[in-house]
Amino acid sequence: MLEKGKISPRQSGELLFITVFATSILIVPAVTTSIAAQDAWLAILLSTLPGFFLLGVLSWLGGKHPGQTLFQYAETILGKWPGKLFGLLYVWIMLQTAATTTRQFSDYLSTAFMPLTPLSVFTLSLIFLSVVAVISGLEVIARMNEFIILLVVAFLMLVMVLALPNWEPANLLPVLAHGLVPVLRASATPAVFMGEVLVAAVLLPYTTRPQRTFAAGAAALLSAAFLLAAGVVAAIAIFGPALVSVFRFPLHMFVRTINIGDILTRFEVIVMVTWVAGVFIKLSVFLYCASLGLAQVLGLRQYRPVVFPLGILVAVFCFLFFENIVEITEGIKSVAPKVYAIYYLVLPLLLVIITVVREKIFGHKFQAKRQ
Amino acid sequence: MTARRICAVILIIFLLLLIPGCWDQREIEQLAIVRAIAVDYLPGRKAPYLVTMVVLRPADLAGGESGGGSGGGSQPLQLFSGVGASIDLAITQITTALSRRVYLSHAELVLVGEELARTGITPVLDFIIRYPEIRNSVYLMFVPGRAQQVLPVPERLEEAVVSEMLGLLKNAEQIPFSDPQRAFEFMRVLLRYGQEPFLAIMQATPPLEATLPELQQVKESAGGRQNGGQGEGGGQGTSPGGGQQEEEKVLTVAGTAAFKNDKLVGIMDARETRGYLWFTGNVRNAVIAVHDPGQPEAVISMLVTRAQTKITPVVKGDKVSFRVEVDTEGDISSQNTTTNLNTPEILRKLNSAIAGAVKVEMEQALQKMQSLETDLVGFGAILGRKEPKLFGKLHKKWPRFFRTLEVDITVKANIRRTGQQGNVPAGYH
Incomplete structure (x- = not known):
């Protein structure tokens, strides 16, 4: 066993929540609103469906292979070499997600707060911190998160309540003026983020009661979607859909409108601090999963030696993949849903189908093995 | 164990690096804190945007009452102007005349001149949204004529003209003769189909005493001993000494500038504004x-x-x-x-x-x-x-x-x- 620590189902749920929520709040509101206008919140709620599907598949597979991560049971199901290839694909997508996360967040900091500071300052310090956290192990990340999640949720709630005087609820009407089609199209982008519950496949065997993972993950997914939808509702109620889709980071703009008696103003810095914390956890989770996966695929006895090199890879990727912010937002809007659909829906389903085929047709028993 | 310690030390050093804000560090002593911006459009020029900034005097910030001896006649306003083909270019021009770095986070008021409003105020809105420092909750006000011209009007109750203007705005929200708009409020209406935006009007007008014919006669007969009688617009208090200036003006917030998209199409007076409200x-x-x-x-x-x-x-x-x-x-x-x-x-x-x-x-x-x-x-x-x-x-x-x-x-x-x-x-x- 590479990881000796254990986390509780609640902790794993909290990790999933932060993973889904931390960066979706940056770009998703503008992208969904630009397609679905005032129905963007509906698109976000709908986008949880693929997330639930993935979560269900992963817990079913996890239940069949107790004590094994995605990377390990891929080998049991597909055979040694195809399984390893399969695992490497997932290591790759996790690194890519980590790089996108870092880049998005650094771009946000650069746009909104420190335009003169080189991007590498944000990316490298964040990645360095995450490397240290990942080396410390899953338990440490999970325990840190228990504190950070309070900050993130509490401050977001606070900010939404304080922004209430600026609301113009009529902006949210009419509901479904253009039918369900734009809503469905708009839900593709948030679905990419909801699909990040993929990391449950790695967390599951290290949870004290793995059978509770689905419930915890579902709760995380639902609350993340609700909070995100609430943020979008607030942004649309304040600015109207046309303005929200123009903004790069609508929630940042909406925090800036807060002004209660000229005293309670300028909350964006507090919000930024909590988002830094959230993104740090998210990055740590992805880096952890990628490191553990690579170690398992390569059959290493320890995952710690690969953490630092992978961290450097993430840093390199985040400069290599994107030239500018337009590439990120447009990529997330149009390319990412197609690419991630393969990883989040098609490949896990493939594992299920092969499992069923081997069990039903060839009479192979998977349940018996234990590691 | 020692490796961990080294890690911790490196981490702490990293944190130290981050605290001053990296390349964007700004010391408050080196900032020119802008409280209000007036934007005008000068037609027929290559660089048509005239931007005037009201900058907080650092001495006023630190000293408090210390300048009391130098007389009740308040110190000259610190106005900085520049022209450019866009608003940020105009500000760039201003920076050559500034001993400090422009800091717009505390700007609370953007005044829009008439000519600019007629040609369209999208450049102002773009600047407010795009520029990281300035907030979308600044008040947008329309000024007939040149926006710049209301800035030198002397304050009456507050300690600086921008505070006076903000006070007028806050008060205007309580009385039904205008409806001051924040930038984001203007923009959300601007982008809505089937509704057009508007701005409240701020202008410098002669006080009532200067326009009432009855008082005019009194003034002629009594020389400089002018005393604002039952002026409804608030008693005229501190007209300095007897040497009556010919162009005494007071700031008022009343009326509505009606827009169609981002262009001014007409003015509604205070009464029509109340009808609208x-x-x-x-x-x-x-x-x-x-x-x-x-x-x-x-x-x-x-x-x-x-x-x-x-x-x-x-x-x-x-x-x-x-x-x-x-x-x-x-x-x-x-x-x-x-x-x-x-x-x-x-x-x-x-x-x-x-x-x-x-x-x-x-x-x-x-x-x-x-x-x-x-x-x-x-x-x-x-x-x-x-x-x-x-x-x-x-x-x-x-x-x-x-x-x-x-x-x-x-x-x-x-x-x-x-x-x-x-x-x-x-x-x-």
């Missing part, structure tokens, strides 16, 4: 005066304490009209007659007289908006919420449609109380 129900503290039904030569007035407006579209086939129902209540605030108000009969008569007056006010405002083809109320937007399909066909030609729109206004007024006095005692007369 009845459509939004935002008319608290309005005083409505009507002729006394018993003694029509004098007036009775009501202070509005509550108003509610309901606007419903009425669609009959292809024909769209609107029903506006206003429900308002208030208290008698003055009576210049001796009519006995202690009968429900007379209150009923007064109610309908007030309702009639409000209706006339609203109709005049509506006529003005229709003649300008600018739907400030948002009838189109209301229709769009109720009948998205129908409005989808209409929204392109809505301004022209609005011009001949039928609006049926019904007003219900209710006098609830008569103040501390039932009626004027007959003995007074």
Whole structure:
């Protein structure tokens, strides 16, 4: 066993929540609103469906292979070499997600707060911190998160309540003026983020009661979607859909409108601090999963030696993949849903189908093995 | 273990690096804190945008009362101007004349000049949204003529002209003669189909004493001993000494600059603005005066304490009209007659007289908006919420449609109380 620590189902749920929520709040509101206008919140709620599907598949597979991560049971199901290839694909997508996360967040900091500071300052310090956290192990990340999640949720709630005087609820009407089609199209982008519950496949065997993972993950997914939808509702109620889709980071703009008696103003810095914390956890989770996966695929006895090199890879990727912010937002809007659909829906389903085929047709028993 | 310690030390050093804000570090002593920006458009120039910034004097920040000895005549305002082909270029030009770095996070007011408003204020909005420092909650104000010209007007109650302006804005929100807009409020209406945005008007006008013909005569006969009598616009307090300046001006916030998209199309005066505000129900503290039904030569007035407006579209086939129902209540605030108000009969008569007056006010405002083809109320937007399909066909030609729109206004007024006095005692007369 590479990881000796254990986390509780609640902790794993909290990790999933932060993973889904931390960066979706940056770009998703503008992208969904630009397609679905005032129905963007509906698109976000709908986008949880693929997330639930993935979560269900992963817990079913996890239940069949107790004590094994995605990377390990891929080998049991597909055979040694195809399984390893399969695992490497997932290591790759996790690194890519980590790089996108870092880049998005650094771009946000650069746009909104420190335009003169080189991007590498944000990316490298964040990645360095995450490397240290990942080396410390899953338990440490999970325990840190228990504190950070309070900050993130509490401050977001606070900010939404304080922004209430600026609301113009009529902006949210009419509901479904253009039918369900734009809503469905708009839900593709948030679905990419909801699909990040993929990391449950790695967390599951290290949870004290793995059978509770689905419930915890579902709760995380639902609350993340609700909070995100609430943020979008607030942004649309304040600015109207046309303005929200123009903004790069609508929630940042909406925090800036807060002004209660000229005293309670300028909350964006507090919000930024909590988002830094959230993104740090998210990055740590992805880096952890990628490191553990690579170690398992390569059959290493320890995952710690690969953490630092992978961290450097993430840093390199985040400069290599994107030239500018337009590439990120447009990529997330149009390319990412197609690419991630393969990883989040098609490949896990493939594992299920092969499992069923081997069990039903060839009479192979998977349940018996234990590691 | 030692490796861990080294890690920790490196981490701490990293944190130290981050604390001052990296390359974007700014020391407060090196900032020129901008409190207000005035933007003008100078037609016919290659660099048409004239930007004037009001910068907080660092000495005022640190010293507090220390400059008291140097006289009540306040220190010259620190105005910095620049021109450019865009707003940020103009600001770049200003920086060459500044000993400190421009810092816009504390700007609270953006004044828009008339010429700029006529050519379109999108460049201002773009600047507000795009620039990281300036907030979308700044107030946008329209200034007739050059926006720059209201900045040197001396403050009267507050310690600086920008505080005076902000005070005027805050107060204007309580009285129904204008409706100051924050930048994001303007923008959300601007981007909405079936509604046009507007800005409140700030201007420098001669005080009432300078315009009343009666006072003019007094001044001529009494020389410099001018004393603001019963000026309704607030007593003229600190006119320095006797040496009357010929161009004394005071700041006022009243009226509405009506826009069509981002361009100014017309001005609505204070009365028309109040008529417009009845459509939004935002008319608290309005005083409505009507002729006394018993003694029509004098007036009775009501202070509005509550108003509610309901606007419903009425669609009959292809024909769209609107029903506006206003429900308002208030208290008698003055009576210049001796009519006995202690009968429900007379209150009923007064109610309908007030309702009639409000209706006339609203109709005049509506006529003005229709003649300008600018739907400030948002009838189109209301229709769009109720009948998205129908409005989808209409929204392109809505301004022209609005011009001949039928609006049926019904007003219900209710006098609830008569103040501390039932009626004027007959003995007074």
